[in-house]
Amino acid sequence: MAAIAQIQAEGLVKDFGGLRAVDVGQFTLNKGEIRAVIGPNGAGKTTFVSLLCGRFPPSAGRIMFGGKDITAMPAHDRVALGIAYTFQITSIFGNLSLYDNVALPTQRRITLSSERSALKQSTMATLERVGLADRAQETASAQSYGHQRLLEVAMGLALAPKVLILDEPTQGLADSEITDFIALIKDVARETTVMLIEHNMQVVMALAEQITVLDGGRILAEGSPDEIRSNKAVQTAYLGG
Amino acid sequence: MIRSIVLHIVVIAGLFLIESFLLEHYAYHHGNLARILVLATYAVGYNILFGYTGLLSLGHAMFFAAGMYGCALLIRIGEWSIAPAFFVGVLCALTLGLIVGFLALRTIGVGFMIVTLMFAQSIYLTALYYNEYTRGDEGFSIPQTVRSIGGIDLTDPTTRYFAALILFSICLLMSLALVQSKAGRVLIAIRENEDRTRMLGFNPFRYKLFALVISAGMAGAAGAAYAVLFGYAGATFASVQYSIFPLLWVLLGGPGTTLGPLLGTILMFYLVDLASGSIMPGLAALVENNFGIEAPGLASAYLLLVGLALVLLVLFAPKGLLGSVRERWVPWLP
Amino acid sequence: MDLTSLLPFEMPHPALLAAGVLEGTVLAAVLALTALGLSIVFGFMRVVNVAHGEFYMLGAVLAWFVTDLVSRTIGGPPWLAFGIALMVCPLTVAAIAALCDRMILKRLNYDPEATIVATIGILYILQQLALTFYGPDARPVQAPFDFRIQLPWFGYSGYKLIVVAASIVLMLIVWLVLTRTKIGIIMRATQYDRETAQAFGIPVDRVYAGVFALGAGLAAIGAVLIVPIQQAHYLMGGEPLLLAFIVVILGGLGSLRGTIVAAIFIGLSDGIISTLYEPTLAKILATLLVAMVLVFRPQGLFGTRAA
Structure with missing residues (x-):
């Protein structure tokens, strides 16, 4: 297939003041894949x-969605179109x-069938999926860090x-x-394209079908987990840097 | 859900039932309460923006004044009758809310506070500038003879009380319905974390504008009602002070609680009333007798009370009375 | 043919215009001092001090008390009483401001919105105290000296020119302190990063109290200088607060240079306009302008965008 x-993304550039934080030539995320974005701290991930996802506008370049x-x-509006972002x-x-x-986030989706029961059902189903359904009425800030991360994912x-x-x-889990x-x-990946920034290599290797390595705001390498593992440039960036 | 509706019905019914009792035994408080209900309506509107959406306006008096002048000038100069003038007054406030919202909501935090303050100040100055029509700070009164709707005399104390109660009840129930609706959930989410709300696919600007316009509309309705029920319109109601008052009432009663504005308005009204009635003159006499300092200003020290209340609330009870009640005892309080 | 008749507005008599410019200069000088205080407090602490006008008022009212007391007890020439007031009043006001900072603002962690509400509260409290112990009347303070400078059209009060000169000198001193001395470096370090400054042993709390006191003190100096020209009154704080706000916002919040440029611009135009034309209309336009500047150009008209 x-x-x-x-x-x-084409020629995507972001400058902060005089600093070029991101300078990505060509980037493609394919439908249905799980993509991991890795790179050292400050790589611009x-x-x-x-x-x-549009949290701020690029300095140059183009972004296409479908x-x-x-x-x-x-x-x-991008969220409405189908790009969800969960915060670091x-x-x-x-x-x-x-x-x-x-x-x-659930009510955003089911505004048409605006019945309370539909909203409740869907909300509880999502909480069930991440295993937080029995805590639905508890206050979010009272939850453990791990549960808060899960809630964050549930909102997405x-x-x-x-x-x-x-x-x-998975940071802090x-x-x-x-x-x-x-x-x-x-x-989730069975019906959704997933893109995750991740430091934990165990998670990356378990999930990712494709990996993008960023360094200094540029794409250093891109490929399957095996290709990335054997990539010399990546090794120097990680081990020598 | 049911509990909170019942609670509000009970409060409204209580206000309805004490009317005849007050009129018979405490005519003074009867008159006060009518005034308080109109001002509390203003506070309910303010609370939608400040308490639920998290936007602190320092210029809400402009919406109150837009309603008041929109209505009163039509009656005085255009010789309109009360009902259409009232609606035009509310419409003026809504329109002003839309315009100010479009501009002011481009700013956040402190910027928003100062922009609203400045817009309100220019409206106040405009009221002074057109002194010929508004009579400036002195204001003008609306003759008793025209203050009636369809033959019902609004200057009669009982009618006036019920008119104020109806207005207040409508706005209170509207605010309850709003905060329990989906739109209300988005407003609260914006207050809690605007960036996150945006990343869940909601346009914060649109929701904030909506909250501001509703809030301005209620402030305008209160202003127009004040003109009609108490027969007076003056530029004082457009001054900074009348922008601070609803903030104070809501802070005291509990921002982000539907009944907080009413509670805060009642308490502050009587605190000032009590203080200027007995406590402060007593204090003034005390100071004069013991220290030999003449302190005539102390006798009507509402400024001191307002100032102290603001400082103490923001320091020690930023959630206000009902906010603290909700936190400790009644978590379902809307 | 008289060309001035073609102008869309009536050309004022040159004497009137000169008077307007002079009055405007005096106003601009005092305004710049007051606005500088507001700007420093915002620039270094990110606190919008709504009570700033009341510190100004307090300076003026205290000046009346002090000069009154001195002339009743010690006596002596007017400049002695005034000189004492010029020393004592700004220091007293600065001390009160430092107290407000310690007791209220610090406890709010300088949260921008909470501090605005708190300073509104302080505004009312100070106003009430002035009303209570000073009363509702406006009272004059005698100028330290009385000589007139003869201009081609009219005689002009020499004291007013001294006010202008004193303001310029004071602003230069503040400028030098902030840019050339260790105090300035410490203030900027604190502004840049509170925690790091604390880690380097800078007494951040005291710096904050000091900055707030300095801001209030500048307003009070401006007020003491102005009371021989304008009388002291418990409600006199509103006008300079509004003007200082306008100046600070047009000049760019926290920008000292912008603040001074804007103060001169606003002070002069306000002086000229209120001498010659209807001042309310000018104020309406000025407040609207401020709102629009905040909406569309938050870095101010004269300021540059912070990096």
Whole structure:
């Protein structure tokens, strides 16, 4: 089966002041794949995916989604189109219940069948999926760090996105939680394209079909896990840098 | 859900039932409460923006004044009757809210506070500038003879009380319905974390504009009602002070609670009333007798109270009374 | 043919215009001092001090008390009483401001919105205190000296020109302190990164209290200088607060250079306009301009965008 491009970027550049944070020549994310973005700290990973989901505008370049130019589209419209982003720093609504946290992205999706029961059903189903259903009425900020990360992922899932972008989702999770997380993402990937920024190589190797290595804002290498493992440039960047 | 509706019905019914009792035994408080209900309506509107959406406006008096002048000038100069003038007044506030919102919502935080302050100041100055029509700070009164709707005399204390209660109840129930709706959930989410809300696919600007326009509309309705029910319109109501008052009432009662604005308005009204009625003159006499300092200003020290209340609330009770009640005892309080 | 008749507005008499420019210069000088205080507090602390006008008022009211007390007890020439007031009042106001910072602002962790609400509270408290102990009347303070400078059209108060000169000198001193001395470096280090500054042993709390006190003190100096020209009144803080806001925002929040340029611009135009034309209309336009600048050019008209 020929790969269909889900997200494409051309000549994407982001400058902060005089600093060039991202300078990605050509980037393609194919439909249905699990892509990992790795690279040392300060490689511009978060900035790069933030450009894709529209948290800020690029300094130059073009972004296409499913063949449509979305470069000038504001972030919230991109979400409506199907690009979901979960934050690196846990960014949940701490004062609200888990239910409300997930109901919010859910209600975006089911505005047409605007019955409360449909909203409730769908929200609870998402919480069930990440294993937080029994805590639905508890306050988000009272949860453990691992549960907050899961809630963050649940909020992304609740949008039923075409592309789910996860920014360091396993950071700070315990080993047992990571195993559950890998299973969850594998399950999600059956219907969604997944792109994750990840430091934990165990997670990367378990999940990724393709890996993009960023260094100094540029794409250093791209390929399958095996290709990346044997790539000289990557080895120097990681081991020598 | 059901609990909170019942609670609000009970509060409204209570306000309805005490009317005849107050009129018979405490005519003074009867008059006060009518005024408080109108001002509390203003606070309910303010709370939608500040308490639920997290936008602190320092210029809400412009919306109150837009309603007040929109209505009162039509009655005074255009010789309109009360009902259409009232609606045009509300419309003025809504329109102003839309315009100010479009501009001011491009800024955030402190910028938003100062922009609203400046817009309100220019409206206040405009009211002074057109002194010929508005009579400036002195204001003008609306004659008793025209203050009636379809033969119902609004200057009668009981009618006036119920008119104020109806207005307040409508706005209170509207705010309850709003905060329990899906749109309300988005507003609260924006207050808690605007960036996250955007990344869940909501356009914060649109929702904030919506909240601001509703808020301005309620402020305008309160302003127009004040003109109609108490027969007076003056530029004082457009001054900075009247932008600070709803902030104070809401802070005291509990920002982000539907009943907080009412509670805060009642408490602050009586605190000031009590203070200027007995406590502060007593204090002034005390100071004069013991220290030999004449302190005439102390006798009507509402400024001190307002100032202290603001400082103490923001220092020690930023959630206000009902906010603390919700936190400790009644988690379902809307 | 008189060309001025073609102008869309009536050309004022040159004497009136000169008077307007002079009055404007005096106003601009005092305004620049006051606005500089507001700008420093915002620039270094990110605190919008709504009570700034009341510190100004307090300076003026205290000046009346001090000169009154001195002339009743010590006596002596007017310049002695005024000189004492010029020393004592700004220091007293600065001390009160430092107290406000310690007792209120610090406890709020300098949260921008909470501090605005708190300084509104301080505004009312100070106003009430002035009303209570000073009363509702406006009272004059005698100028330290009384000589007139003869201009081609009219005599002009020499004191007013001294006010202008004193303001310029004071602003230069503040400028030098902030840019050339260790105090300035410490302030900027604190502004740049509070935690790191603390780690390097800078007493951040004291720096903050000091900056807030300096801001209030500058307003108070401006007020003491102005009371021989304008009378002291408990409600006199509103006007300079609004003008200082306008100046600071047009000049670019926190930009000292922009603030001074804007103060001269606003002070002069306000002086000329209020001498010659209807001032309310000018104020309406000025407040709208400020709002629009904040909306469309938040770095100010004269400031440059911070990196």
